Amino acid sequence: MEQGRALEALKRLLERSAGTRNDPELFAGLTHACRYCGLLEASLAAHRQARGLDRNITTSVVHTYFLMGDYASALDASHADYGFATAISLAMLGKTERAIEVLREKEAATKGRLGRLYLTSLRAALMGDRSEAVRVSDEQLAGSFRDPEGWYYLARQLGYLNETDRALIALERAVNWGFFCFPAMASDPWLDSIRGEQRFTEILSQAEARHREARDVFTSLGGPALLGCSA
Numbered sequence: 001m002e003q004g005r006a007l008e009a010l011k012r013l014l015e016r017s018a019g020t021r022n023d024p025e026l027f028a029g030l031t032h033a034c035r036y037c038g039l040l041e042a043s044l045a046a047h048r049q050a051r052g053l054d055r056n057i058t059t060s061v062v063h064t065y066f067l068m069g070d071y072a073s074a075l076d077a078s079h080a081d082y083g084f085a086t087a088i089s090l091a092m093l094g095k096t097e098r099a100i101e102v103l104r105e106k107e108a109a110t111k112g113r114l115g116r117l118y119l120t121s122l123r124a125a126l127m128g129d130r131s132e133a134v135r136v137s138d139e140q141l142a143g144s145f146r147d148p149e150g151w152y153y154l155a156r157q158l159g160y161l162n163e164t165d166r167a168l169i170a171l172e173r174a175v176n177w178g179f180f181c182f183p184a185m186a187s188d189p190w191l192d193s194i195r196g197e198q199r200f201t202e203i204l205s206q207a208e209a210r211h212r213e214a215r216d217v218f219t220s221l222g223g224p225a226l227l228g229c230s231a
Helices: 005-018 024-036 040-053 060-065 071-076 086-093 097-111 113-127 130-141 149-162 164-174 180-185 189-194 198-220 221-226
Strands: none
Touching: 005 024, 005 071, 005 198, 005 221, 024 040, 024 060, 024 149, 040 060, 040 071, 040 149, 040 221, 060 071, 060 086, 060 130, 071 086, 071 221, 086 097, 097 113, 113 130, 130 149, 149 164, 149 189, 164 189, 180 198
16 A cells, blocks of 8 residues: 555455455555545444454554544544654644644654654644745655655645645655545645645546545445445
């Protein structure tokens, strides 16, 4: 999934489910794959199935809640995150000062360079330090990491800063590299600043087409019966 093959991952997990429906790791994987494909209700249902089989299993549901716009539930589920999900959920709930406090705390404790860049760029953006936010975002844009969901989070942050060209570059990478969560892209308030751009419309159309393909695959391979939800 993080190498741009979310649809293939979705197919393989659904096919494997025909042989076993009591593997919590399979459902944890579906939580991830369904979200990348924009199947948010299915992602949430997969998380619940995973927890029903193993109450202690870790899934990526925090991002599912976030992309559904359920920021309170995302905050509740963010305890295992390195700080970014907690802070961004707080920010979306209007608790900006607390978000900045969390980011300051986590920046000092985070050893990985990429994670620290995400924390720093978000903190600077929330503090209104545009020059610092753009400087750090440019480091991220120049990076070689491939996780397309990470590129989506950067795109929305650059949209928040009204950095149109940079936001479109990041969003295009997210979709091209395998993250096509169309429902979130269609409604995310931090992308509102770039919605009038023709390039945004084209990127969104591409995401919608891939999302529709994933929805068809989900249905044809028995996803609704497996998870108890529609595509």
